[in-house]
Every structure is written in structure tokens, then in C-alpha cells.
Amino acid sequence: MCVGFGGAALESFAPDHFRAAAELLAARHRRDLASEPSLSPSFGDPDTCGSLLVQAWEEGARGAVALEGNTVVGYLLARSGDGLRGRHCWTQPQDAACSLGAGPVIMQQLYAHLSGQWLVDGCLHHYTVTPASDLSLWLMLGFAHEQVHAIMALSGTARPTVPPPGVRSARPEDIDALEPLLGLVNAAHAAPPVFAFTDQPMWDILRSGHLELLGDPTVAYWVSENPDGIDGFTVMRPVPDDEASLMKPRGSVELLLAASAPQARGRGVGRRLAEHAWADAVSRGFRTCVTDWRAANPLSSVFWPRRGFRPHAYRLHRILDPRLLTPEHVPGLPPESGTSGRR
Numbered sequence: 557m558c559v560g561f562g563g564a565a566l567e568s569f570a571p572d573h574f575r576a577a578a579e580l581l582a583a584r585h586r587r588d589l590a591s592e593p594s595l596s597p598s599f600g601d602p603d604t605c606g607s608l609l610v611q612a613w614e615e616g617a618r619g620a621v622a623l624e625g626n627t628v629v630g631y632l633l634a635r636s637g638d639g640l641r642g643r644h645c646w647t648q649p650q651d652a653a654c655s656l657g658a659g660p661v662i663m664q665q666l667y668a669h670l671s672g673q674w675l676v677d678g679c680l681h682h683y684t685v686t687p688a689s690d691l692s693l694w695l696m697l698g699f700a701h702e703q704v705h706a707i708m709a710l711s712g713t714a715r716p717t718v719p720p721p722g723v724r725s726a727r728p729e730d731i732d733a734l735e736p737l738l739g740l741v742n743a744a745h746a747a748p749p750v751f752a753f754t755d756q757p758m759w760d761i762l763r764s765g766h767l768e769l770l771g772d773p774t775v776a777y778w779v780s781e782n783p784d785g786i787d788g789f790t791v792m793r794p795v796p797d798d799e800a801s802l803m804k805p806r807g808s809v810e811l812l813l814a815a816s817a818p819q820a821r822g823r824g825v826g827r828r829l830a831e832h833a834w835a836d837a838v839s840r841g842f843r844t845c846v847t848d849w850r851a852a853n854p855l856s857s858v859f860w861p862r863r864g865f866r867p868h869a870y871r872l873h874r875i876l877d878p879r880l881l882t883p884e885h886v887p888g889l890p891p892e893s894g895t896s897g898r899r
């Protein structure tokens with residue numbers, strides 16, 4: 557055990573902490589539910605949250621807890637990884653929570669306690685997915701928005717009789733006509749101001765991925781047509797039970813993909829497709845729709861909230877300066893020495 561900079565005692569997270577951490581997580585989710593009632597109520601139960609933490613542990617999430625006396629007032633876990641996102645640490649929504657009264661300093665202490673080792677391990681990229689209620693804790697640690705997760709109750713949506721003119725369900729035979737549109741989402745993400753790294757395999761899988769969606773009977777793949785051909789698509793997929801989470805309620809439907817041809821934008825194609833897709837989802841018994849988009853995407857970050865999606869969680873990213881790993885970087889004396897360091 558060690559004493560953190562702000563006074564709470566910190567120790568490594570261990571299975572002994574599952575119950576206390578689950579209580580914190582469930583309490584946070586009950587607060588999130590009060591502001592976003594479409595989220596799943598089941599995670600307000602500490603037993604359900606306890607299962608999430610056991611699973612996180614089994615998946616390799618490790619970290620620390622903060623204690624005031626014998627009471628756990630916060631915890632932070634991360635899973636390390638390598639690959640498309642570089643060497644990174646990832647904190648899922650169930651991997652961090654703190655008590656309402658603990659204040660931002662607890663998360664700062666936990667992050668300070670763990671992240672030095674992450675840097676030593678070469679993890680320059682730190683990711684977290686946080687509910688909106690904890691957003692400020694992470695922004696104060698230097699994280700920035702990458703993805704917005706949003707939700708919408710479909711209860712007010714009218715059931716359709718027939719699709720509006722020009723909108724129809726797509727079939728696998730439409731793949732060639734869809735071809736010019738398949739890369740539009742990738743292109744929007746790769747372009748400024750999003751600048752998402754997009755490698756060749758992400759382009760290569762587009763055709764097979766869309767064919768799979770077109771052939772899946774549980775997926776609703778809607779296209780819009782004009783006399784020149786297909787000018788937009790919207791894809792709705794039921795959230796599989798094993799993907800139900802703090803962010804995606806069991807039994808919800810996900811708006812997975814949508815794009816309009818550049819020359820058709822701003823003419824109501826996206827809106828007609830989305831409104832029909834929701835009405836159809838209601839007629840199939842769905843009550844909640846989830847989606848997510850790149851925070852810096854100027855088109856989707858205006859379009860989806862205007863359609864009624866309410867942001868409730870964010871994926872955040874912090875990238876440390878790569879020079880921290882070079883001999884040029886001089887960390888100075890540790891804080892316990894009483895010297896404040898260079899910065």
C-alpha cells in the first residue's frame with residue numbers, strides 16, 4: 557500500500573475488491589440512469605456490476621483502488637494492448653468509478669499511481685470510455701474526445717405503413733450499385749478534421765462486410781434511390797445479448813452505419829432513411845436505439861443530435877509525448893522528495 561499525493565491510500569486492485577468496486581459502479585450507473593432513463597436498469601444492481609468486474613479481471617484488466625480508512629472510494633483498471641492503436645492502455649466504462657463525494661482528486665491519484673508504469677511499458681496511448689457524468693474527471697487529466705456514444709428512446713416514433721418514396725430494403729444483389737458509397741464512412745473518418753488512421757485492410761473489408769450485413773436476416777439495411785441509382789444507406793442491427801452493456805441496453809437496436817452520396821447531402825436523404833429505419837425498428841418491437849460517431853466528424857456530430865440522439869458516454873484518448881521515452885526527457889525528483897519538479 558502507498559499513500560497517494562492527495563491523501564487517500566492506494567493499493568493494487570485484487571479480487572477482494574470486487575464487491576466494493578461493484579457497489580461504486582452500480583451507484584454511478586444509478587446516477588447515470590437518473591439522467592438517461594433509456595440505459596439498462598439492470599446495472600444499477602451491484603451483483604450485475606460484480607459480474608462485469610470479474611469478467612474485466614479475467615480479461616486482464618489490472619489497476620488500483622483508493623481507500624479512505626477501510627472504505628474503497630475509487631478504482632481504476634486498464635487493459636494493455638498493441639496493434640492498430642499503437643501500444644495502449646484501455647479503460648472500459650466498468651473499469652473505473654469513484655464515490656460521488658470522492659471528487660476528481662481520487663481519479664487523479666489513481667491515474668498518477670498507475671500511468672508512470674504504463675509509460676515505462678511503452679504505452680503512449682491511453683484510452684477510456686466514460687459515462688458523461690465522469691467526463692470532467694478525464695478531461696482534467698488531459699484526455700480529449702474521440703467518439704460520442706448516444707442513445708434514443710423510440711417510444712415516440714410512429715409505426716410505418718410503407719417506406720417513403722425512394723426508400724427500400726436492400727438485398728445482397730445491390731452490392732455493385734452500393735459500391736461507390738461503401739467507403740464514405742471511412743473517407744469521412746480519414747479526412748480532416750477527424751484524421752482517424754485508416755489502413756488498407758479497413759478498405760479491403762468493406763465489400764465483404766456489407767455483403768454480410770445485406771445477407772443477415774436480423775439486420776435492416778435500408779437504401780434510398782433516385783433515377784441515377786442508390787444515393788444513401790442506413791443499417792440497423794439488433795444488439796446481440798452478449799454485447800449488452802452499461803452503454804447498450806439488452807434488446808436495443810444499433811444504428812450501425814449511414815451515409816449519403818456527397819452530391820445528395822443536405823436534401824433529406826439521411827433524414828428519410830433514419831426516420832424510416834426507426835419506425836421499422838419500432839414495428840419490430842425495439843424501444844431503444846444506440847449509435848456512436850467520431851466527435852470531430854462535422855457532419856455526424858450535427859446530424860445525429862438533430863435526429864434526437866442524446867450523448868451519454870464518450871471514448872477519450874490521451875497521447876503522451878513520444879519524447880518521454882527518450883534520454884532527452886529528465887523526469888526530475890519524485891513528488892515525495894518535496895521538490896515540485898520542472899513543470
Ligand SMILES: CC(C)(COP(=O)(O)OP(=O)(O)OC[C@H]1O[C@@H](n2cnc3c(N)ncnc32)[C@H](O)[C@@H]1OP(=O)(O)O)[C@@H](O)C(=O)NCCC(=O)NCCS
Nearest residue numbers: 744814815816821822823824825826827849855856859862
Ligand atoms: C451524416 C449524413 C449521413 C447525413 O446525410 P444527409 O443525406 O446529408 O442528411 P439530410 O440531408 O437528411 O439532412 C441534413 C440536413 O439537411 C436538411 N435538409 C436540407 N434539404 C432538405 C430537404 N430537401 N429535405 C429534407 N431535409 C433537408 C435536413 O433537414 C437536415 O437538417 P437538420 O439536421 O437541421 O434537420 C451525411 O452527411 C454523410 O453521409 N456523411 C458522411 C458519412 C458519415 O459521416 N456518416 C456518419 C458516420 S457515423
